[in-house]
Amino acid sequence: MHAVLLLLCLIADPASWTPADLLGRWRYQAVTLSPGASHAATVRYQMGENRTLDAPLALRVHDLINKSAEEFQLPPARYGYFRWSPGGDAVAFLRWGRGFTELWMLRVGQGPPFRISDPVQTATVFDFDWIDRDDRSRLVAFSARLEAGQSTFLVTPFDIEDEVWGEPWCRLDGYLVSQAALSHGGTQVAIVGTATPSFRPAGDPRELHRLDLETGELTRLSVGVGIASHPVFAPDDSWVAWVWEPAPHLLSATHREIHRVPSTGGPVHVVSADFPYSIGNGIFGADEKLWVTPAGKQVVVATQQGMADHVLSLDIDTGRSRWLTHGRCSFKHLSVARDGRQALAIHSAPQMPEQVTLLDLQRSVSTVVEHGDLPQSRFAVCRTFSYHGDDDTPLEGLLIPGRQDSSKPGPLVVALHGGSFGRHTFRFNEGFAQSFAHAGYSVFLPNPRGSAGYDQEFSRGNLGRFGEEATDVLAGVEALVDEGLVDPSQIFLTGSSYGAYLGLETLTRHHRFRAAALTAPVSDWRDFYETSDLATLAAMGLGGTPEQQPRAYREASPIHRASQIRVPVLFFHGEWDRRVPVSQSRRMHERLQDLSVPTEFHLLFRQGHVFQGRVAQTEWLEATWDWFRRH
Numbered sequence: 120m121h122a123v124l125l126l127l128c129l130i131a132d133p134a135s136w137t138p139a140d141l142l143g144r145w146r147y148q149a150v151t152l153s154p155g156a157s158h159a160a161t162v163r164y165q166m167g168e169n170r171t172l173d174a175p176l177a178l179r180v181h182d183l184i185n186k187s188a189e190e191f192q193l194p195p196a197r198y199g200y201f202r203w204s205p206g207g208d209a210v211a212f213l214r215w216g217r218g219f220t221e222l223w224m225l226r227v228g229q230g231p232p233f234r235i236s237d238p239v240q241t242a243t244v245f246d247f248d249w250i251d252r253d254d255r256s257r258l259v260a261f262s263a264r265l266e267a268g269q270s271t272f273l274v275t276p277f278d279i280e281d282e283v284w285g286e287p288w289c290r291l292d293g294y295l296v297s298q299a300a301l302s303h304g305g306t307q308v309a310i311v312g313t314a315t316p317s318f319r320p321a322g323d324p325r326e327l328h329r330l331d332l333e334t335g336e337l338t339r340l341s342v343g344v345g346i347a348s349h350p351v352f353a354p355d356d357s358w359v360a361w362v363w364e365p366a367p368h369l370l371s372a373t374h375r376e377i378h379r380v381p382s383t384g385g386p387v388h389v390v391s392a393d394f395p396y397s398i399g400n401g402i403f404g405a406d407e408k409l410w411v412t413p414a415g416k417q418v419v420v421a422t423q424q425g426m427a428d429h430v431l432s433l434d435i436d437t438g439r440s441r442w443l444t445h446g447r448c449s450f451k452h453l454s455v456a457r458d459g460r461q462a463l464a465i466h467s468a469p470q471m472p473e474q475v476t477l478l479d480l481q482r483s484v485s486t487v488v489e490h491g492d493l494p495q496s497r498f499a500v501c502r503t504f505s506y507h508g509d510d511d512t513p514l515e516g517l518l519i520p521g522r523q524d525s526s527k528p529g530p531l532v533v534a535l536h537g538g539s540f541g542r543h544t545f546r547f548n549e550g551f552a553q554s555f556a557h558a559g560y561s562v563f564l565p566n567p568r569g570s571a572g573y574d575q576e577f578s579r580g581n582l583g584r585f586g587e588e589a590t591d592v593l594a595g596v597e598a599l600v601d602e603g604l605v606d607p608s609q610i611f612l613t614g615s616s617y618g619a620y621l622g623l624e625t626l627t628r629h630h631r632f633r634a635a636a637l638t639a640p641v642s643d644w645r646d647f648y649e650t651s652d653l654a655t656l657a658a659m660g661l662g663g664t665p666e667q668q669p670r671a672y673r674e675a676s677p678i679h680r681a682s683q684i685r686v687p688v689l690f691f692h693g694e695w696d697r698r699v700p701v702s703q704s705r706r707m708h709e710r711l712q713d714l715s716v717p718t719e720f721h722l723l724f725r726q727g728h729v730f731q732g733r734v735a736q737t738e739w740l741e742a743t744w745d746w747f748r749r750h
Contacts, residue, residue: 141554145492148176149452150475151201151210152463156456157184158227159463159488160210161475162198178232180225181488183477191231198223201454204249204256209279211235211247211258220244222260224279238262238275238284248301255280259288261299261308270295274308274332289332297325300350300359306332307382309340309350309359327361329382340380342387349408353415358382360390360409360418360435362398374575375399377409377418379435390418393438394431395574398422407452411435412459419443419480421453421464423572426503426517426544430462430480443480447503449546450478463488467547469501469517499556501545504563506598508591512577516565516595517543518604521556530609532560532747533596533632535618535625539581539588539660542570550613551740558744561605567591567621585644585660586624586675593629609633611747616699616728617641623677623707626684634750636743638691639699639728642678642707652697681710687717689746691739693726717750 149162159181176193193214200213207227214221214234220243225232235258237244242262250257258277263270272291277284289308296312308330327340327347341347346364353359360379375398377390391398399407399422410419417432424442428449432441443462444450448471450464459480466476466485472493477486504518521529534550536543543549543564552562566572567588569581581588600607612635614622619640626635641647645665648657658664661671673679688711692704701722708720721742723735730736 141493141548141557147452147465147473147475147491148197149199149201149212150454150463150465151203151212152454152456152461152477153203153207153210153227154205154457155207156458156461156477157182157207159183159475159477160201160225161489162193164195178225179489180227183488189228191225193232200246202247202249202258204258204279205251206256209256211249213244222247224258235277235282236284238273238277238287242271242273245297246299248299250301250303250305252305259301259305261296261310263296265295269293272296272299272310272312274299274330289330289335291330291335291337294328294337298348298350300352302352302356302382303354304356307352307356308332309352309361309382311347311350311361327359329359329384338384340382340384340387341378351409351411351418352382353411354413355415356382357415358435360411362409374578377420377433390433390435390438391440394433394440396423397571397575397578408454410453410455410459410462413457417459419453419455419459419462421450423542425572426515426542426566427572428544428546430464430478432480443483444478445483447501447545449544450476451546455480467545469519469545469547469549469552470498472498472547498547498553504595504599506595508568508594512568512591514565514567514591514595516563517545517549517552518564518599519552519556519562520604521558521560521562528603528606530560530611530747531563531596531599531605532611532613533563533565533592535592535612535614535621536564536566536570537614537616537618538571539569539585539617539621539656540571540578541617542566542572544572554740560611560747563595563599563605565592565595567595582659583662586621589621589625589628592621592625593631596631607631611635613637613743615639620677623684623688624675626686626688627677627680628683630685632686634687634689634747636689636691636746637704638730638739639693639696640677640690640704640707641699642703643676644672645676646706647699647703648672650700650702678707678710681707681716682714684711684714684716687746687750689743690718690720691730691742692720692722693728693730694722694724695727698728719746 145163147163151160161179164176178191181188196214196216203210209226211224222235222244223232238260242264244260244262247260256279260275262273273287274289275287294314296310298311300309310328311325324344325346329338348362350361359382363376363378379388422431430443448468452465455462462478467473472491475489477488499519502518505515532555550564555562599605610632612622612632615638619637622637644657648654662668665672690704690708692701711718
C-alpha cells in the first residue's frame with residue numbers, strides 16, 4: 120500500500136517572490152567549531168551574477184560564550200580545511216583557486232585573518248595540523264611539490280608565536296600524497312596517496328601509510344585495492360582509523376567503510392562492518408573529517424540515512440552505531456568539539472533554508488548560531504512519498520505540492536538527480552523544488568535504484584545496467600496518478616547530468632510526459648567514454664569498455680532510440696562542460712529536429728557542468744517554465 124507522510128509547513132505571502140529571491144544571495148562554504156566550543160567561524164559567499172564567487176566572502180567569528188560576533192571580508196576564492204590550535208586561540212585555513220593555494224591564519228580577537236607565506240618555494244600546502252611541542256604551539260604543514268613527474272612530500276613546522284617557518288621535519292620523494300594527519304605526539308604522520316600515480320581523471324587507488332618522522336620509515340596500513348581517505352589517530356596514537364572505498368573504479372557508488380588498524384601495523388578491523396549505509400554524506404569532501412572522542416571509544420561522522428544526512432557515532436571496537444541527530448533534515452560540513460559533546464553544522468530541511476546550528480550531541484538539542492538570508496517559514500509543504508517498483512522493491516521520493524487549487528489535481532514536474540549514484544535529500548530547495556512549487560507545479564523527486572543513502576544492494580542496483588532505473592521513475596509517476604495527486608495530462612520532466620540521461624531513457628519508454636527540460640544529458644555512451652573527463656563512469660554502469668560491451672553501449676544510448684521520443688525537449692548545456700561534452704546535447708537536439716520533434720538548445724556561455732551564478736540559474740528556471748507553459 121502506498122503511504123504518504125506529511126511534513127507541515129506554512130506558505131505565507133509568496134506573491135512577491137521572484138526566481139532569484141528563492142535562489143538566495145548567500146551560500147555557506149565552511150563552518151568550524153573551536154576545540155572548547157567557545158567560538159564558531161563561518162565562511163559564506165555571495166552568489167555572483169555570472170559566477171559563484173564573483174563577490175568577496177564574509178568570515179564571521181562568533182564568541183559563543185559572550186554572544187558576540189566579528190565579521191571580516193575575504194578576497195574571492197575557495198576556503199576550507201579549518202584547523203584550530205590546541206588552545207583555540209587561532210585557526211588556520213586554506214584559500215585556493217585556479218593556479219594557487221595559500222595558507223591563512225586568524226588569531227581570535229586580534230584583528231583580521233592574514234596570509235602565511237608558503238613554507239617551500241613551488242610547493243603546495245594541501246593539509247596541515249597543530250601540535251604543542253616545547254611549550255609552544257606549532258602549525259605543521261603538509262605540502263607537495265611536483266617536478267618533471269617526480270613528487271616530493273614535505274612536513275614543515277610553523278612557529279605561531281614568532282610566525283617563522285622552520286626547516287622540514289621530513290621529506291619523502293617519489294610518493295604522491297593527497298591527505299595527511301599528524302599524530303598527537305608529533306612523531307608520526309598518516310598519509311594517503313600512491314607511489315605510482317598515473318594521474319587518471321577518475322583517480323588512482325590510494326593507500327594509507329604511516330610515516331615515522333624520526334626515521335623516515337614508511338609502513339603500509341591499508342589492505343587491498345581501493346581509496347583511503349580522512350585518516351585520524353587515536354588520542355594515545357595507538358591506532359589509526361580512516362574511510363575506505365574498495366574497488367576505486369566504482370567511484371563513489373561503492374560502499375564506504377571505516378577501518379581501524381594499530382599504528383604500528385597489523386590486522387585491519389572494519390569498524391562499520393554491521394552498518395548498512397555508506398559512510399559520509401553526499402558532499403563528503405576532502406575537508407570533512409572523522410572525529411574521535413577523547414577516550415578513543417567512538418568515532419563521529421556525518422553520513423547518509425535514506426534522504427537525510429545525520430550525525431552518527433560508531434563504537435570503535437564493537438561497531439555499535441547510534442544516531443546523534445534525527446528527523447527529516449540535513450546536516451553537512453560537520454565540525455565537532457574536542458570533548459565530542461557539541462558540534463557545528465549547516466542545517467536545512469525541505470522547507471527550511473540553510474542555517475548554522477550548534478548541536479548538543481548528548482541531549483539531541485540544537486541552537487541556531489547564524490541564519491541564512493531567506494525567511495524560515497514561507498515555503499511549501501513536503502511529503503515523503505513511498506511506493507513500489509515493478510518487482511515490488513520499496514522506493515521513495517519527495518513530493519512538494521505546488522500553490523494551486525487543492526480541489527483538483529494539478530501539474531507535476533518530475534526532477535531526476537545526477538550521479539548516477541546521487542540522491543535526492545531533505546536539503547532545502549532540492550532540485551529547485553521550492554521554485555517550481557512557487558510557480559504552481561507539484562514536484563516529485565524520486566530516488567530510484569542506484570541512489571546513495573540506502574543499503575549496499577540498493578545503492579549498487581544500477582551497476583552494469585544504466586538506464587533500467589527508468590522503470591522505477593515511471594512506477595512512481597503511475598503511483599501518483601493512481602492516487603489522484605496529479606493531473607495525468609500535465610506531467611513534465613527535468614534532470615541534470617545523469618538525471619538528464621535517465622530523463623531521455625524515460626522518454627523513450629513512456630509517452631506519459633507532456634514536455635521535458637534536460638541539462639547536460641548523456642545521449643551516446645561510446646562518445647562519452649571517448650571524450651569525458653570521467654570515462655570510467657561508463658565502464659562502471661555498462662559492465663566494461665565499449666570494446667568489451669559494444670551492444671550494451673548501443674542499447675543504453677538514447678541517440679539510437681530517438682525515434683521513440685514523442686514529446687518536446689528543451690536542452691541546456693554549459694559551454695565549458697568537460698564532464699558531459701556539449702556534443703552530447705547538440706547531437707540529440709539535431710536528431711530530434713530531423714524527426715520533427717519540437718526541441719530547443721540553449722548554450723550557456725562561460726558555464727561548466729554545474730551552472731553557477733544567479734543569472735545562469737535564473738535563466739534556466741525561467742526558460743524551463745516558459746517551455747512548460749508553451750507545451
